[in-house]
Amino acid sequence: MEDAKNVTITDSEWMVMRAIWTMGHATSRELIDAMNELEGWSASTTKTLLHRLIQKQAVAQHGGSRPFTYKPVVGEKESMAAAADDLFDHMCAMRAGSTIAGVIQSRELSRADIANLQAILAEKAKTAPEEVQCNCLPGDQTC
């Protein structure tokens, strides 16, 4: 099967993806306008980004006739999860907890989000280890 996953979406591309995800599907005109308003980008810039996203198979062109429609191929949730995992993979495992704490504190979360997180944590508490090891260097250290 084709491997449409696993491609890195850059920061600017991410902006375009957000628009496409939110709109569900869009024409290049709609995207160009949105990106111009949001980021002040020229039409060319949005076109280029859209193109790169198509090459990366993060977005697909639909409708045979000329004003094509663009739709996301990769899901927003999955992409965000991948990006977040990628970030935490580069950090010391020992520090993940406090980093997550910081994120939670600085973000707006709905009641439902919070309830969900609480449920997950309650479950996770059952099997949580006393300590998490630092994995920054070969050999056990504590950073």
Added chain:
Amino acid sequence: MEDAKNVTITDSEWMVMRAIWTMGHATSRELIDAMNELEGWSASTTKTLLHRLIQKQAVAQHGGSRPFTYKPVVGEKESMAAAADDLFDHMCAMRAGSTIAGVIQSRELSRADIANLQAILAEKAKTAPEEVQCNCLPGDQTC
């Protein structure tokens, strides 16, 4: 005052920072060896990265004589928080909750970490809004 903050640390540089943070301070030899073992990098690569980190003022050279000692200028916690914030800033605010949920599920957390997160959530629940708005496009949408 000098602005030592606010510089972007790239992925490879991050690896070096992790080593320095964990060691507390290190000579280039120690770092070169660690990076060689961890990532298989040549000595030159580590030297270059170290240099770039010095230029970015993320690391400082200490001790006047030749085998210098390198120490972190930016803290690990702050850097991680900045990186995480940066990531979430590029995502739809509406999706932050589920992304955090994914991260929590996929990471190892200590009992203390979990207790801390629970405390933060309990506090946050008091003032949590019913809904978080999507901030991907101008004008309210729901993505």
Added chain:
DNA sequence: TTATTGTGACTACAGTTGTAAACTAATAAG
């Protein structure tokens, strides 16, 4: 004091990213 070596500084170079102009092909207007 000179030869050797470890360490730091400078140079290199291809690939990626951000940003956009120019060109071409399709469609709509006259």
Added chain:
DNA sequence: CTTATTAGTTTACAACTGTAGTCACAATAA
């Protein structure tokens, strides 16, 4: 049909990254 307009494709180009070689100088051994 010819022209003007729009949408899509190619090309551009500087800055940044990942990766590493080479050069110069300080420290040490002979």
